[in-house]
Amino acid sequence: MNVRRLIPSTALAGAVALGAVTLSACSGTSDAADKGNGGKLDVVASFYPMQYLAEQIGGDHVAVNTLTKPGVEPHDLELKPRQVGELGEADVLLYLKGIQPAVDEAIAQAGVKNTVDAATLTKMEEHGAEVGHDHGGEEAESEAGADPHVWLDPVKYAEVAKGVGAAFEKADPDHAADYEKNTDALVKKLGELNTAFETGLRTTATRTFITTHSAFGYLAERYGLEQESITGIDPESEPSPARVKELHAIAEKDKVSTVFFETLASDKTAKTLAGDTGLRTDVLDPLEGITDKSKGHDYIEVMQSNLAALKTALGAK
The missing domain is CATH 3.40.50.1980 (Nitrogenase molybdenum iron protein domain)
Incomplete structure (x- = not known):
């Protein structure tokens, strides 16, 4: 598995970063969900852990498109020009920076105001001396050595879920109450999962x-x-x-x-x-x-x- 690791960030920094990407889009975004998809919020998720959050939190108010299809190894994903072009039409882009270089590059070019990087929503940590992506035979050492696999810790995943919920509320304030309710329900399920792991x-x-x-x-x-x-x-x-x-x-x-x-x-x-x-x-x-x-x-x-x-x-x- 090839992984380019992420730059560590604190939860506080994540909150600030989330505020920056979402508040900048508040003006005129109350009708963001009315652009298409039957009035639903158009969400593009980079790979399954982000897709799951979008679907659980968005519920009936979102239409989720996932860049990484089932069975595809996400780290080596390459996007077609058509996919890159369609990114700019999304209401919300949800991804985890550092996992998929092609996605990172395309999202940077898309210019979507409601762009949420899950890596800013929890504290990233180092786990051993590891090597990042190997492209063209060159090993790319990460800048800070952060491990990107935060979704495998239910507690950290719940922190990310809260940030995603806040982003949806700002992008589509007409349904903010539902997003908040769905976020709370997901965080509760993740809390129960954490308890099961602790006990087991x-x-x-x-x-x-x-x-x-x-x-x-x-x-x-x-x-x-x-x-x-x-x-x-x-x-x-x-x-x-x-x-x-x-x-x-x-x-x-x-x-x-x-x-x-x-x-x-x-x-x-x-x-x-x-x-x-x-x-x-x-x-x-x-x-x-x-x-x-x-x-x-x-x-x-x-x-x-x-x-x-x-x-x-x-x-x-």
Whole structure:
């Protein structure tokens, strides 16, 4: 998985940034939802975690178009000229800067006033020394080393949801009460999910889990776990012999039972390591997209499946 990491920002800075992108559009935006789509707010989301927020918060008042279709690896998405042109017609653009370079560039050119960057809505953190996108064989070190996978922490995802709700309210004030109500309902569901993770992972035989790549840093930090990745950021790359040897030692020392792989990337590396160490394999889904292979129909269901997989792998009691 190729990820160019994001510049860290504080929640306070996120609030200021959100205010800047939304307040500038307040003048004359009360009829933003009347431009088309049967009077609905036209929202373009960059990939599934943003799509889910838009649909849950917007409800019947929004028409959501997602740039990354089901089954497409989001980090390598390339946009067609027609898609780039259509971005400028949206009422709201919702994305996570740094995940998809092509999307970042297109959104910067679109000039849509109600543009919401989820990375400004919660505090971004570093999780290990990792390498960003590899384009043309060059490894791009991030400027500050922030991990972009905030949606895998229900608490941080809820913070992002609140910011998105506020943006919808300003873009379409006629339905502000509904957006606020829907945001509150989603935040409640995410709170219940957080409680389920806290309770389910409180007592385990081990706190260490091995994944294909390091997407679960925020989740591990939230629930006191240790994530060990085979290949770092890129799940398609091959681990070095030294890293394989190190993981063998970690698996034995920390009584690791399972090597996790994901739905949108090859399971070859995970199965090779598992075979060498006598471990089992299972899916831990980074939720970058929902497909027929996903263990659930939406964010909440797949996260519940992730929790069940972790409980089994970690020997939860």
